[in-house]
Amino acid sequence: MLLVQGRSSIVITKWHTTYWYLGYGIAFDASGEYLKVSERTAIECVDWFSACVYEVFHEEYLHKPTQRDIERLYSTHEKRHGFSGMLSSLDCTHVAWEKCPNAWRCQFTRGDIGEPIIILEVVASQHLWIWHAFFGVARFNNDINVRGQSPLFNDIWTAKAPDMTFMVNGHTYKYSYYLGDGI
Secondary structure (H helix, E strand, O other): OHHHHHHHHHHHHHHHHHHHHHHOOOOOOHHHHHHHHHHHHHHHHHHHHHHHHHHHHOOOOOOOOOHHHHHHHHHHHHHHHOOOEEEEEEEEEEOOOOOOOOOHHHHHHHOOOOOOEEEEEEEEEOOOOOOEEEEEEOOOOOOOHHHHOOOOHHHOOOOOOOOOOOOEEEEEOOOOEEOOOOO
């Protein structure tokens, strides 16, 4: 689609530049001589790529679950696992941050690990619809603190979450829950 518009060389350059920055974790200002790309151009390329991804995928994948989605997730988990009221699985993954800037290293390094890490909190459905992803903030490098900072639970805390009442063992719950691993 983009190539038909007569800008094929610009589009290919933007894709190539974006892959370098996102794929290899290169800082925008660190590769001007090697890639022959200014910091401003690199940022524009990554912004352009992000806008393209959003435009293509936002309606189907990049949204919070609707009331209909929640009902479908409930019934799927109840049929498959026997869990009433479970919305999805929630997990935090600790990722080594090899290209962490030196100025930030101490903020993202835990004493027991010894190298900078960043924590990714993800919620996915059984069909691998990843509808929530949150990278933890500096100085909060454990799963509990990341969940405390996560926007995932803001709707529940502010009472804006959809009322999806369910019952387990005779006790009624107003909001759905997420199945998580041991912390």
